[in-house]
Amino acid sequence: MPLLTYAQALNEALREEMQTDPRVFVMGEDIGLHGGIFRVTQGLLDEFGAERVIETPISEAGFVGMGVGAAMSGMRAVVELLFVDFALVAADQIINQAAKLRYMSGGQVSVPIVVRTQQGGGRGNGAQHSQSFESWFAQIPGLKVVAPATPYDAKGLLKSAIRDGNPVVFLEHKLLYNTKGEVPQGEYMVPIGKAEVKRDGRDITIVAYSRSLLFALEAAETLSQSGIEAEVIDLRTIEPLDMETVLNSVRGTARLLVVHEAHNNCSMGAEIITRVYEQEPHVLVTPARRLGGKHVPIPVAEALENAVLPQPADIVAAVEEML
């Protein structure tokens, strides 16, 4: 199977969907000639032309809103925000508009828009370029939220998001673009709303997603050397949440740790742990824990940023404390 980077896998997904569906177009800053700062849209301008690969001014609210309007008018908009932090500039169009127009219209309109963006830290990009907003978006009815960790899932989930027909917030991670993985030739889809067990284990369930998944897998290998076998789940989709896969796992391990870069307050960790206690109140033998970003803005210096965002060693330490 060919090895592709995460960025190349996303590029394939866009290219294939644009080839098969003339309604699909992409829009965003620096996505044309430059090919996107992470090269995800490279070559699309040459292949599909300027009417389907639209280079925008730096006007996030305006062009996300135009994507919404075009999506309501028979197109399938894939709108790119350079950094998730800029989604706040366009928050009205994502949260008040895209998420609600179908409902407010009594089901008369649909808004098939994918808001593609990248989030997360680890690169010294500072407090306004390193945040993780998945739990914010997941709080809003009318949005689906996806956060793939591997090139395989990145391609398969992006294709599903484009075909979904509903607003999907597609959260990539800036430090995953150059990671490589097996991506089969030809078409395949990864369904929205399905988590995946990435590693079997009997002692504890670690739920993670996006780049934190790689850290969880790394931590699991370390723990394995001292005889601790962690089961690692990649959530893949944040909303709708696949609790069945999580519950099946904790029924076997009786311990649960959730890991993500987003701040702990009101996080997906809080949500998943609450749902486990609601749905299986007695399944855990030790209190569940979440390991998220500390409650400070994200600093630049490496020594500081690593202290704020969960590292593989932090995961190992948390698991050891829980056993």
Added chain:
Amino acid sequence: MPLDPSRLPDAYRQMHIIRKFEEAIRDLYMQGKIRGSFHPSVGQESTAVGGCWPLRREDSMSCTYRGHGHALAKGLSPRLAMAEMLGRATGCCKGKGGSMHFADPENGVLVGNAIVAAGIPHAAGAALAAKQQKNDKVALAFFGDGAVNQGVFHEIMNMATVWKLPLILVCENNLYSEMTPYKETTSVLDLSQRAASYGMHAVRVDGNDVELMYATVEEAAQRARQGGGPTFIEAMTYRLWGHMMGDPEVYRTKEEVAQARKDEPIQRLGQRLKDLGYSDADLARLEADAAEVIADALQFAESSPLPRPEEALTDVFI
């Protein structure tokens, strides 16, 4: 092309339908039968009719929370609109949208918006789609003088001009941004000058003159269909009622409103019809027709069922 004079009686009737729709809403509101906010457009019916009538059914139109008139002028059934106001299952949005979010995609009515200026990019997106689909549709956005101080308005002015979108921007300047005189909060009072500064074709017209409104929008629509790009129309008008029910209107005098009433669009069109030879009885009959439409809409709405509670959980996703 101007509005054919033979259609003026119909325009008079349509403006009365809008007026009487909102008068009925006011009465229902006073009786406690309407939930939430109600933002009347009484006195601005000419911008709605003159703005929507030059459009084709399939052309898109986005409007604001003061959008009853726009939606009705674009083709929304008064029955479905009234049922929506009364929260009935038969409402245009099944009771989920209410006064501020009328929608009727079959007639090109994009979902009305309760966020000032937020519908402008939706119309621009519809115009973008028309360009991509290579049909000759156009899109029109209605908004008020308050919207011109929102960032997204400026973003769209720029992008629409750069991309030559088939877009018509109709700013209904009724002099008051909600409950504040626009001249106190706006740097350049001739708003068409703002549009011109973006390199966009821009005009300021008397919005209370329905024939002038029609001709101006018709010309803009033609330009848009022929690839000539967007037009900004500042339609000077006046909101005769408050910003919403319960507005004490401390920002203006009764004398000012009384003066404006002399220039209100329905009377003006009535006078024009009389000048063309129509009698008082002709006008009374047209007005009675409109009253009949609203009475029928009210009867339909009041006899319609309430939505089932479980319906609240549907229509989030396709």
